[in-house]
Amino acid sequence: xxxxxxxxxxxxxxxxxxxxxxxxxxxxxxxxxxxxxxxxxxxxxxxxxxxxxxxxxxxxxxxxxxxxxxxxxxxxxxxxxxxxxxxxxxxxxxxxxxxxxxxxxxxxxxxxxxxxxxxxxxxxxxxxxxxxxxxxxxxxxxxxxxxxxxxxxxxxxxxxxxxxxxxxxxxxxxxxxxxxxxxxxxxxxxxxxxxxxxxxxxxxxxxxxxxxxxxx
Numbered sequence: 001x002x003x004x005x006x007x008x009x010x011x012x013x014x015x016x017x018x019x020x021x022x023x024x025x026x027x028x029x030x031x032x033x034x035x036x037x038x039x040x041x042x043x044x045x046x047x048x049x050x051x052x053x054x055x056x057x058x059x060x061x062x063x064x065x066x067x068x069x070x071x072x073x074x075x076x077x078x079x080x081x082x083x084x085x086x087x088x089x090x091x092x093x094x095x096x097x098x099x100x101x102x103x104x105x106x107x108x109x110x111x112x113x114x115x116x117x118x119x120x121x122x123x124x125x126x127x128x129x130x131x132x133x134x135x136x137x138x139x140x141x142x143x144x145x146x147x148x149x150x151x152x153x154x155x156x157x158x159x160x161x162x163x164x165x166x167x168x169x170x171x172x173x174x175x176x177x178x179x180x181x182x183x184x185x186x187x188x189x190x191x192x193x194x195x196x197x198x199x200x201x202x203x204x205x206x207x208x209x210x211x212x213x214x215x216x
Contacts, residue, residue, distance in 0.1 A: 003073070006074060007070060007210050008210030011203045017063060018200045022196065025056070029046070029053060039131065040127045044119075047116055058109070062101075065097075066098070068097065068101065069095060073091070076088075082164060083161040086157060086158040090151055093147055094155075100140050103140050108133065108134075112133075144184050146183065146184040149177045149178065149179065149181035150180075152176055155173060156174050157170075176202050179194040
């Protein structure tokens with residue numbers, strides 16, 4: 001498999017990871033009457049589904065980050081001829097995002113193991129530790145998507161300059177990337193859901209283009 005096809009396959013894997021993640025978090029990992037539950041009760045619910053939580057994190061953070069490296073490198077090769085300097089910057093952001101995503105998932109998974117041990121003797125302390133871990137994870141990339149958003153914006157801009165991807169796909173990329181960038185603004189964190197949902201469309205279309213041909 002050549003690099004472009006590997007990148008296309010990686011883009012489709014990213015889309016599947018997003019879809020699976022949304023599906024699990026909105027169903028199996030979503031407690032009923034969540035708003036009425038205390039933080040201790042929410043943690044207890046999560047610990048009862050610890051294996052599912054960690055498997056989901058492996059998919060949507062760790063595996064996502066690994067395949068993101070392949071996609072970032074493939075896009076660099078595809079678009080560098082028409083926008084070399086911009087692609088150097090874009091690829092740097094893509095690789096940084098991959099590292100942050102992987103770290104975010106591992107912090108949550110390793111952290112939950114530690115919290116599970118603490119919870120056996122002190123549920124209140126375990127809850128406090130879990131909230132701290134959650135803040136660290138969100139800071140790394142679980143809640144703020146500025147790095148990923150910048151990567152998508154720069155890829156879309158470079159693709160417009162080099163005509164390396166369909167024009168409409170690039171406009172979608174601008175909109176999706178902007179939603180990710182804006183999550184850094186206090187109070188706009190909910191745009192992360194728009195970033196994620198929009199990226200499903202972007203990844204699927206991108207993957208189809210890269211698998212079909214070397215360049216459009």
